[in-house]
Amino acid sequence: MRSRTRKLIGTILMLLLVLIYFPIAVEISSAWLIEASGPVQLFGYLFAGFAWILPAGYLIKWMSRSDPPPYPPSA
Numbered sequence: 856m857r858s859r860t861r862k863l864i865g866t867i868l869m870l871l872l873v874l875i876y877f878p879i880a881v882e883i884s885s886a887w888l889i890e891a892s893g894p895v896q897l898f899g900y901l902f903a904g905f906a907w908i909l910p911a912g913y914l915i916k917w918m919s920r921s922d923p924p925p926y927p928p929s930a
Contacts, residue, residue, distance in 0.1 A: 858922045865918035869911060876907045 880903040888899040 858920070861920065862918050865914050868914055872907065872910060872914070880906070 884899060884903055888896050891899065
């Protein structure tokens with residue numbers, strides 16, 4: 856797969872990640888963390904804020920791979 860194709864697919868997947876993850880994180884935080892104590896809320900919001908970085912990092916690493924070298928011409 857060429858680099859341009861990976862970047863296109865990765866960009867679409869990154870948008871889907873954001874569009875799916877954040878509403879779920881908001882719903883969970885509003886349902887579970889709203890009545891929790893201050894330290895629990897802090898940890899919960901920090902976790903929710905950073906949890907998407909791991910899948911996004913793997914996706915960016917996959918997107919930024921270089922193209923394989925072209926095959927040598929046959930003689």
